Amino acid sequence: MAQSPAAVPPGAPEQGCPIRVEHDRRRRQFTVRLNGCHDRAVLLYEYVGKRIVDLQHTEVPDAYRGRGIAKHLAKAALDFVVEEDLKAHLTCWYIQKYVKENPLPQYLERLQP
Numbered sequence: 001m002a003q004s005p006a007a008v009p010p011g012a013p014e015q016g017c018p019i020r021v022e023h024d025r026r027r028r029q030f031t032v033r034l035n036g037c038h039d040r041a042v043l044l045y046e047y048v049g050k051r052i053v054d055l056q057h058t059e060v061p062d063a064y065r066g067r068g069i070a071k072h073l074a075k076a077a078l079d080f081v082v083e084e085d086l087k088a089h090l091t092c093w094y095i096q097k098y099v100k101e102n103p104l105p106q107y108l109e110r111l112q113p
Helices: 069-083 093-101
Strands: 022-024 029-033 040-049 052-059 087-090
Touching: 029 069, 040 069, 052 069, 052 093, 069 087, 069 093, 087 093
Parallel strands: 052 087
Antiparallel strands: 022 029, 029 040, 040 052
């Protein structure tokens, strides 16, 4: 018996559809627009020192979870840390998980205890 495909909310990133992460430096957040401009996933950070950021919180609306959206936010945030030669404190449990699953040297050498 064939299963019907999972329901996809209108405007949601679908498989094979590129996920575009936007970085708002003024608001200190990375976002992915999910349904036009109504729904969005977000990763929040704060500067806690001159060259240290705290990656604090990642949130993806329930209807969009399980599609790898948080992974794109995490990668964008960590790539920002690398590109800007910053150090990072990982308050967000998801970012901690992402780094454990992707222990790239350029990420690991920039982590604060």
